[in-house]
Amino acid sequence: MWKPKPSALLLRTGMLLLAALFMLTGWIPVSAAVQETGQTAPAASSQAPLSAPVVVIPVHKTIEAGLEKFLTRAVNEAAEAQAMYIVLDIDTLGGEVIAAEEIGELIRGSKVPTIAYVHGKAVSAGSYIALNAVQIAMEPGSSIGAAAVVDGSGNEIDNVKVVAHWASEMRAAAELRGRDPQIAEAMVDKNVGVTMQPIGRDVPKGQLVSLTAEEAVKVGYAEVLAKDMGEVIRHIGGTEHPLLTMKPTPAETFSRWITDPLVSTLLLFIGIAGIAIELFVPGFGIPGILGLLGFGLYFFGHYIIGFAGVEDIALFIIGVVLLIIEIFVSSFGILGILGIVCLFSSVVMAAYNTKQAALNLSIAFVLAVIVLAIFIKIFKHRGVWNRFILRDSLTTEEGYTSADSRTELVGRTGTALTPLRPAGTVQIGEDRIDVVTSGEFIPASTSVIVIQVEGSRIVVRKEEERHA
Structure with missing residues (x-):
């Protein structure tokens, strides 16, 4: 049997001791040393104290400005609590692109490591949010992708610049976390075909990429399959850590409902129609109350969420006052035009997405005009114009005589x-x-x-x- 020479044995022993000394003093990175042994380097968060919580933040329903505000608060509170990990519990069919971009930036800038747990669908803007997380875990049967840009009616937008911008955002998010950027781009742009070798599937041009949970793991878009939240927590090594689930406050839930595009349009319609009916066909009272309530809820919801300021509400009140003055004091339309400008400006300025707010306001205005026209036709005898029109006939039959009749x-x-x-x-x-x-x-x-x-x-x- 071969035996090493004493000099060689001493040399090998000295080298091992020297390597151990360098590792202890930090001269050799621990991750590099572990990789040489074929083991996985521990996550940085595994060194967190046991008191550090695992924070679960729900990302459900439609992605819009209200959700972005809630996530901002939740992520900041997780950082203040020195959380070990943030788990984004994702189940959404998408939503507003602008809100999704804000949420993506929030996740990228988080001081606490993040993992997205897709337990339903991460479609459209939801897939973008998931791609910004450090890791992705997926429930069997869930899916991610199909991130086409659509309008308010759900129809795909063919605008080349818009599609290119959103595709670049998806690509950048994928590259940031070491995922195949071409797959992310093909989730948005139908003109990008992709071949996914690990699963043996080609997605030709004209189709959008959507991955099942198993496919996402194979192509490197998800790190693990997890049938429940417990498996996600075990994956990140947080079993012994406290579990903290963040929930929206009643005010945040209310503001999310108020800022929904459909609800905002309905409130604006009630506000415009109610006040217009009360001004032009006075005497009912109820339309005026409903109109003020509609505008009040609109501004209150946007104020709670942090979009509307006192100046926006003041501008709205000035607009209403100018319209009232225009009805009773003729200014050749000047005060009326200023009032309308103030109303429109206040509504748009109070919104998160000014383009969406302008669209909602336009729809509400058209519907309100139709309803007002119906009211005027039915109740024309009560119109405010009757105060300025002489309706009595000054005839002899009515008893009026302006001079002796011969x-x-x-x-x-x-x-x-x-x-x-x-x-x-x-x-x-x-x-x-x-x-x-x-x-x-x-x-x-x-x-x-x-x-x-x-x-x-x-x-x-x-x-x-x-x-x-």
């Missing part, structure tokens, strides 16, 4: 004292009377006959024409 002169004859051009004076009996003709000229001293009396207007013609 109806008894009809058929009587007389003599023109002056030429009638066509007005002039005639002598009828002992009275001198101012008369007019039907337009013809009658010389003085001509016999005339009265043919019509309308109030103080007496019409005559030549007497001989009576026999014509």
Whole structure:
């Protein structure tokens, strides 16, 4: 049997001791040393004290500005609690791109490591949020991808610039975490085909990539399959750590509901229609109350979530006051135009997404005009314009007389004292009377006959024409 020489044995022993000394003093990275043995390097969070909690943050339903505000608070509180890990509990069909980008930036900048647990669907903006996490765990049967950009009606947007921007955001998120960027790009852009060798599947141009949980693990888009939250926590080594689940406050839940595009449009419609009906068809009271309530809820929800400020509410009140003044004090439309500008500006400024707010306001305005027109048609007798229009007929039948009526002169004859051009004076009996003709000229001293009396207007013609 071969035996090493004493000198060689001493040399090997010295080298091992020297390596151990360097490792202890930090000259050789621990991760490098572990990799040489074929073992996985421990995560940095595994060194966290046992008191450090694992924080679970739900990312459910529609992704919008209200969710972004809630996640901001939750992530900040997790950092203050020196959490070991943040678990993003994702189950969403997507939502607003702008809100998703803000959430992605929030996750990337988190001081606490993050893992996304997809236990339902991470579609569209949901997949972008998941890609920004350090790790992704997926429940069997869940899916990720299909991140096409759609409009408010759910139709895909073909705008090249918009699609290119969103595809670049998805690609950057994938590259940041070491995932295949082409797969992320193909989740957004149908013009990007991709071949996924690990699963033996090609996605041709014209289709969007969507991965099942098993496929995501094989192509490196997910680190682990987890049937429940417990397995996710075991994966990150947080079994012995406290579990803290963050929940939205009642105010945050309310604000998320208020800032939903459909609810915002409905509130604006109620506000515009209610106030307009009360101004133009007064006397009901209820439309005015509903209108103020609609606008009040709109601004209150946006104020709670941090979008609307006191200045936006003040601008809205100024707009309403200007419209009221315009109704009763004519300013040739100047005050009315200023009032409308103030109202529109306040609503748009109070929103997170000004383009979406402008669209919601336009839809609500059109619907409100239709409802107002119906009310005016039905209740036109109660319209505010009745205060400025004289509706009574000043007729003799109604008892109005502006002058003595000489109806008894009809058929009587007389003599023109002056030429009638066509007005002039005639002598009828002992009275001198101012008369007019039907337009013809009658010389003085001509016999005339009265043919019509309308109030103080007496019409005559030549007497001989009576026999014509």
